[in-house]
Amino acid sequence: MSxxxxxxxxxxxxxxxxxxxxxKMTASRVLRKASGxxxxxxxxxxxxxxxxxxxxxxxxxxxxxxKASTLIGVCVPRLTSGMFGSVLDSIDHTLSRLGYQTIxxxxxxxxxxxxxxxxxxxxWRPAGVxxxxxxHTPTVLEMLRDQAIPVVEIWNLNTSPIDISVxxxxxxxxxxxxxxxxxxxxxxxxxxxxxxxxxxxxxVRFDGFMEALEASGGHLATREVLIDRPGFYAGYYGTxxxxxxxxxxxxxxxxxxNMAVGGLFYCQSKGLSVPDDISIAGWGGMEVxxxxxxxxxxxxVATQALGKTAAxxxxxxxxxxxxxxxIVAPTRLVPGSTV
Amino acid sequence: MSxxxxxxxxxxxxxxxxxxxxxKMTASRVLRKASGxxxxxxxxxxxxxxxxxxxxxxxxxxxxxxKASTLIGVCVPRLTSGMFGSVLDSIDHTLSRLGYQTIxxxxxxxxxxxxxxxxxxxxWRPAGVxxxxxxHTPTVLEMLRDQAIPVVEIWNLNTSPIDISVxxxxxxxxxxxxxxxxxxxxxxxxxxxxxxxxxxxxxVRFDGFMEALEASGGHLATREVLIDRPGFYAGYYGTxxxxxxxxxxxxxxxxxxNMAVGGLFYCQSKGLSVPDDISIAGWGGMEVxxxxxxxxxxxxVATQALGKTAAxxxxxxxxxxxxxxxIVAPTRLVPGSTV
DNA sequence: ATCGAATAGGTTACCGGTAACGCAATGCAT
DNA sequence: ATGCATTGCGTTACCGGTAACCTATTCGAT
Numbered sequence: 001m002s003x004x005x006x007x008x009x010x011x012x013x014x015x016x017x018x019x020x021x022x023x024k025m026t027a028s029r030v031l032r033k034a035s036g037x038x039x040x041x042x043x044x045x046x047x048x049x050x051x052x053x054x055x056x057x058x059x060x061x062x063x064x065x066x067k068a069s070t071l072i073g074v075c076v077p078r079l080t081s082g083m084f085g086s087v088l089d090s091i092d093h094t095l096s097r098l099g100y101q102t103i104x105x106x107x108x109x110x111x112x113x114x115x116x117x118x119x120x121x122x123x124w125r126p127a128g129v130x131x132x133x134x135x136h137t138p139t140v141l142e143m144l145r146d147q148a149i150p151v152v153e154i155w156n157l158n159t160s161p162i163d164i165s166v167x168x169x170x171x172x173x174x175x176x177x178x179x180x181x182x183x184x185x186x187x188x189x190x191x192x193x194x195x196x197x198x199x200x201x202x203x204v205r206f207d208g209f210m211e212a213l214e215a216s217g218g219h220l221a222t223r224e225v226l227i228d229r230p231g232f233y234a235g236y237y238g239t240x241x242x243x244x245x246x247x248x249x250x251x252x253x254x255x256x257x258n259m260a261v262g263g264l265f266y267c268q269s270k271g272l273s274v275p276d277d278i279s280i281a282g283w284g285g286m287e288v289x290x291x292x293x294x295x296x297x298x299x300x301v302a303t304q305a306l307g308k309t310a311a312x313x314x315x316x317x318x319x320x321x322x323x324x325x326x327i328v329a330p331t332r333l334v335p336g337s338t339v
Numbered sequence: 340m341s342x343x344x345x346x347x348x349x350x351x352x353x354x355x356x357x358x359x360x361x362x363k364m365t366a367s368r369v370l371r372k373a374s375g376x377x378x379x380x381x382x383x384x385x386x387x388x389x390x391x392x393x394x395x396x397x398x399x400x401x402x403x404x405x406k407a408s409t410l411i412g413v414c415v416p417r418l419t420s421g422m423f424g425s426v427l428d429s430i431d432h433t434l435s436r437l438g439y440q441t442i443x444x445x446x447x448x449x450x451x452x453x454x455x456x457x458x459x460x461x462x463w464r465p466a467g468v469x470x471x472x473x474x475h476t477p478t479v480l481e482m483l484r485d486q487a488i489p490v491v492e493i494w495n496l497n498t499s500p501i502d503i504s505v506x507x508x509x510x511x512x513x514x515x516x517x518x519x520x521x522x523x524x525x526x527x528x529x530x531x532x533x534x535x536x537x538x539x540x541x542x543v544r545f546d547g548f549m550e551a552l553e554a555s556g557g558h559l560a561t562r563e564v565l566i567d568r569p570g571f572y573a574g575y576y577g578t579x580x581x582x583x584x585x586x587x588x589x590x591x592x593x594x595x596x597n598m599a600v601g602g603l604f605y606c607q608s609k610g611l612s613v614p615d616d617i618s619i620a621g622w623g624g625m626e627v628x629x630x631x632x633x634x635x636x637x638x639x640v641a642t643q644a645l646g647k648t649a650a651x652x653x654x655x656x657x658x659x660x661x662x663x664x665x666i667v668a669p670t671r672l673v674p675g676s677t678v
Numbered sequence: 679a680t681c682g683a684a685t686a687g688g689t690t691a692c693c694g695g696t697a698a699c700g701c702a703a704t705g706c707a708t
Numbered sequence: 709a710t711g712c713a714t715t716g717c718g719t720t721a722c723c724g725g726t727a728a729c730c731t732a733t734t735c736g737a738t
Contacts, residue, residue: 012724023688028726036686058462058624060724064693068726071442071463079428079432082421089418092443103410104431120440123397123408129579232630244579270634283373288627291571291601295607351694360717367696375716399694402721407696 011052015245019048029302031056033124036132066125073129075105075114077200078229083284083303084132087154090307091130098315099185100127109198111137122147128314131232133200134158134165150317154310156201157328164317166310166327173299174205176333177253180297184339186251186279189213191223192238192263193255194230202230202255205283209253221246230255235262250278251339257282257289257298261314264292264338284331295336302330350391359387370395376625382583405464408470411653412468414444414453416539417568421643423471423596426493430469431514437654439466448537450476461486461487472539473504477667489656493649495540503656505649505666512638513544515672516592516620517551519636523678525590525618528552530562531577531602533569535597541569541594544622548592560585560663574601582609589617590678596621596628596637603677615675618678624671634675641669 017027022041029036030045039274047055062069072095075086092102103121107114115137121129122143126151144151151163158165162227181189189210194232200247204307206223211222224241228234235254239262254260260282265273274279275295282289284298306329316323356366361380369384370376376384387393393405401408411434415423431441442463444456454476460468461482483490483501490502497504520528530548532541546560551557563580567573574593578601582588593599599621603613613633621628624639645668646656655662 010724024725025689025727026687029687032726038686041686055458056462057402057464057724059398059408059464060693061726063396063398063402063695063723065727066693079418079431080421080423080424082419085419085421085424088443089445090625092418092445096459097457101442101463102444103440104427105435105441106428106431117435119394120435123395124440125396137722232626236630252436258627261627264628265632287571288600291575291604293604332729335417349694353694364697364719365694365717368717371696377716396694399723400696400723402693403695404697458734514735 001007001294009259010057011054011284013054013056016045016054019052020044024202028075048319048331061127069125069127070100071103071124071126072100072311073103073105073118073124073126075117075121075130076132077109078102078106079104079232082258082286086294086303087307090304091311093317094308094311098311100315107133107293109133109195109200111135115140118143122149127318128152129311130154130158130314134161136162150314152310152314152317154306156204157326159326161325164307164323164325164327166313166329167199168301168306168329168331170201170204171208173283173301173331173333174208174210174253175212176208177205177217177283177299178209178218180335180339181251181253181279181281183215184275184279186339187218188221188246188248189218189219189244189251189253189279190246190249191224191225191253191299192235192242192259193223194228194234194238194259196225196227202283205255206253210310221249231258232262232265235259236266237262239266241265243267243321252278252280254280254282257286257296260298260338261288261292262295264294264296274338281339285334289336293339297336297339298334300332300334305329349396350393352393352395353450355387355391355393357385360382362581373569401464408464408466409439410442410463410465411439411650412442412444412463412465413459414446414456414460414469415471416592417445417446418443420569421625422640425642426646426649428467429643430650433647433650436656437650439654444470446472448472448534448539450474450479453478456528457482461488466657467491469493469649469653471495473500487655491649491653491656493645495543496665498665500664503649503652503662503664503666505645505652505668507540507640507645507668507670509540509543510547512622512640512672513549513592514551514636515547516544516622517548517557518555519672519674520590520592520618520620520678521552521557523556523614523618526557527560527585527587528557528590528592528618529560529585529588530564530592530594531574531581531598532562532564533567533573533577533598535564535566538564541622544594545592550617560588569598571601571604574598575605576601577603578605582606591617591619593619593621596623596625596635599635599637599677600627600631603633603635613677620678624673628675633677636675636678637673639671639673644668 017024027045105117130152132155153165154245155167157167157169222245224238226234282298289296315321347348366384369381377478469491471494476589492504496506496508561584563577565573621637652662
């Protein structure tokens with residue numbers, strides 16, 4: 001149908017302009033919906049675009065103007081996690097709806113990996129970046145300052161953000177769960193976490209948890225933070241460890257739900273009754289928590305809302321609209337039947 | 340420390356060249372590790388880069404040469420799935436290691452969404468794209484042909500790919516599981532799937548499963564394909580449906596593991612014994628399958644290998660190295676204790 | 679009728695790299 | 709000593725848009 005050979009030479013704006021009988025600049029104005037053209041001109045340009053099958057070259061646009069970039073860098077701890085997957089999904093949908101494209105990266109909780117990623121991404125002159133966590137290398141801070149680029153830090157609440165922060169209050173999550181577990185009769189509890197070498201926000205929840213325990217009469221009997229990534233396995237084996245260490249536990253708080261589920265199955269395999277013999281609580285409100293024979297007691301977190309809010313805040317800042325600097329994404333303790 | 344003001348004017352290659360006492364072109368050659376410079380020149384340029392803190396502008400490079408783009412577009416069905424998350428993670432790591440950046444998108448199994456994404460992405464003149472599934476709109480095919488851009492289709496095996504295909508043999512997966520279930524005594528089985536409106540590869544597995552059933556003496560009693568996305572919930576309620584429809588089932592094959600786990604819990608809640616009363620099998624080899632009280636019978640699939648292979652094949656093609664057109668990623672039936 | 683502002687559109691220069699080409703100096707075989 | 713290939717490096721043009729600036733027309737108000 002079309003006259004495409006091996007590799008069709010891309011149609012340029014100049015060709016569109018020529019066919020429409022206007023200058024490049026006018027065609028550019030029409031396509032960017034800027035002002036300064038008549039309805040008649042608009043129609044002629046659009047017809048030419050249609051006829052030639054013009055595909056704009058954003059590379060050229062972004063290069064020529066440095067305001068025209070619609071690239072957003074997003075760096076999360078890992079892509080394999082359902083939680084971050086959900087956040088990323090939400091970010092990408094929102095950005096895409098607003099006309100931006102997402103370049104991703106994962107830092108695996110290592111600040112130097114984030115730095116390497118940022119160095120590369122900045123060479124694409126993105127319109128903004130979304131980082132996660134609040135641990136950044138000095139170089140990262142310096143680069144972001146030098147580029148004066150909009151930044152959103154997500155996941156954790158950060159009261160003095162680089163630019164904008166949208167996150168959960170992990171401390172409060174842990175605190176609330178601590179109080180709840182004590183109120184349900186837990187006295188001798190353990191914490192099971194993961195990623196000991198590169199602690200993420202799980203440790204902040206632990207801090208809140210500890211504070212609540214101490215304030216309300218509970219006691220941290222032991223804790224086990226595995227080197228592995230959080231997940232079912234880690235929860236399973238972490239539970240084995242803490243139980244073998246202390247036989248008198250009456251509750252375990254896990255870094256997140258998958259670990260809690262792993263723990264739940266471990267307890268089940270040992271004939272321990274939950275919550276009669278031992279209570280179990282997680283964090284995240286992952287889907288699996290709700291189809292278990294016993295609904296897992298957990299903190300449900302709004303990952304979709306977090307992503308959407310973060311993306312919208314970033315674009316608002318890019319467009320120069322007013323934005324709140326610190327936004328707390330909602331979390332909610334959901335009592336199940338495991339505490 | 341540095342003299343950064345509000346917004347540091349970016350250091351350009353010209354400044355680097357001037358400081359090194361060479362021409363822009365020579366500096367460019369050094370940085371691209373092209374040939375045509377002496378060791379002495381190389382050192383001087385590198386010292387100038389160091390001193391000025393030069394950050395290359397890939398936008399300009401990619402724009403000026405159209406061979407220099409290191410942007411790769413990757414479009415998956417969804418980002419929230421652990422399986423696709425794992426593939427994406429693997430792709431991103433591999434691309435990053437090879438010096439490329441990943442722009443993502445998700446199409447939710449709707450070809451038109453993929454088309455819209457591709458249109459946008461092509462305006463960035465990427466070095467290549469990775470798509471998933473084999474359902475593409477005619478416009479997508481035309482655009483890819485016109486741009487003559489390297490393409491890898493992942494996830495499903497495709498014997499006549501647009502360019503390169505790296506995928507699982509879903510048909511064989513289903514076929515193998517069908518034979519296995521019959522060999523373990525299943526006769527009257529059901530299939531529970533998801534995404535009825537936009538079927539993905541789960542349906543191909545079903546086709547293979549059916550063929551095996553018919554060939555080996557089994558019988559498909561009923562099937563339920565939910566509108567929802569695959570997941571624990573969908574599996575739970577899908578199981579309720581097929582069991583209420585047919586009380587005489589002795590086996591259920593699920594589109595994937597999370598659904599199977601949901602089904603397992605449903606059976607458990609109804610006092611059905613697995614596998615004595617009913618057998619359950621999934622697909623995917625997700626982590627949760629191995630910490631369950633009963634190890635789920637499933638097909639383990641190499642998502643990491645799939646991603647890595649796909650990324651490597653794409654880059655090889657971009658670099659003009661020889662590549663196999665059709666690559667099958669390994670899958671393996673893993674007997675558990677649920678069949 | 680006159681004037682200033684608003685509107686429509688063109689011209690020029692430039693963003694920061696890279697490809698293509700050219701040329702001098704060097705090395706090596708005859 | 710001569711011829712020729714190789715190496716090292718500079719010059720020029722260009723990629724495809726956009727910003728900044730400028731001109732000509734139109735229009736309403738005085």
